[in-house]
Amino acid sequence: MPVAQKRVSTTRPTKSRRTQIPLRDQIRDTARDLFAREGYESVSMRRIGAEIGCSPMAIYRHYENKEELLLSICEETFGRMIQLLDKTRQTPGTRLEVLRRCVQTIVDFHLSHPNHYKVTFMTVMPPGPVAERKVAIGQHAMDRLRLGVRECAEAKGIEVDVEMAAQIIRVAIHGLASSLITTSKCYPWKDPQRMKEEVIATVTRQFE
Amino acid sequence: MPVAQKRVSTTRPTKSRRTQIPLRDQIRDTARDLFAREGYESVSMRRIGAEIGCSPMAIYRHYENKEELLLSICEETFGRMIQLLDKTRQTPGTRLEVLRRCVQTIVDFHLSHPNHYKVTFMTVMPPGPVAERKVAIGQHAMDRLRLGVRECAEAKGIEVDVEMAAQIIRVAIHGLASSLITTSKCYPWKDPQRMKEEVIATVTRQFE
DNA sequence: CATTCTCTGTTTACGGTGTAAACATTTAAT
């Protein structure tokens, strides 16, 4: 991957691009919106280029190929999630309160960034090494969840299958997010906030 | 959709195709396996044709296009699920026992047909009318779940948000299935059977 | 200053894709 991250030169931050934000970021943001709205495979590199106002091949100066562009979107999403988790884990309260707050934080992040969610978690990558790299990155977020679960179990002094409990929580988060995001337009949720609380309470009840 | 379901003629069941199963079914089965193994978008119509031993355009005599072929795979999966649900709902026992048995049945179906599951539930369709038709068909399966939930609530004489409870169960089923199917190769689940029971018990506990 | 080098963009070209259109053949109906 010897490409695109050599911005170590001197002082030439902007140049006369149509905006001053770096083209690399503009590509990622535009691609995320298009992928979320029309689907990864339906969006061509030519279309992304046209949307931005550059030639299709310009994108390849910043991302090795279309799949790496998708991976980079996922990486950014996971990075933000991990950042939120690490911040939330430092808030005061019992271990159970913190764990629940973490879950709530992630669900809220997904709901307020549906495009990030759709592209990162509802787009299937073609099987291969790139898809495996995405899984590996996702494990870093799961590590935070496992840690929270382990702490809760220790605080209560009980033995639990940490991996299983963490998986159940992950599954609940995804179920909640995908349900609320994909059906928000066609099904009028009576009370999403209550549904959130209900699910979070359910999957963490064993630590009460 | 005026194509491919006019098999109302007289007695010509086989002809001299390489097998006697109808080409339409052979296409669907082959496509499902390829889609599951390599991803919907990565599999070309040419490849499906080559695998079967017919020309790519022969497929279009049975399915309007690639998307309709995918939809037909989903339809078959949903049809089987609904059939299983209707059969299970007629088994004896309390309403709660029956509901739990239904969930168990569906999870087991998914685990024993991972290719059906991957293609039907882990493949994102490009947004559009065909994708909406799939959602509509899925609702017929959800109807069975909603009915089971309503019966449990009535049997216990409590008020519940039927839609919410059904969604939670659906979400649990998908979380369970996708976790067990996608990680079955890289993560050695200590006890999938226990995890299943645990999750099913958790999401139906309110009806005890 | 001139020269060279590195970035970052463009244009062109190639093999693969979904599928419309036209044609061919095999089977059923008259």
Add this chain to the structure above:
DNA sequence: ATTAAATGTTTACACCGTAAACAGAGAATG
């Protein structure tokens, strides 16, 4: 025997991801 329908094939086209070659704009070096 003749017609009509069903079911296949071949050809053709527009679009796709992207490799390769080229172009210019600063920065680095003399």
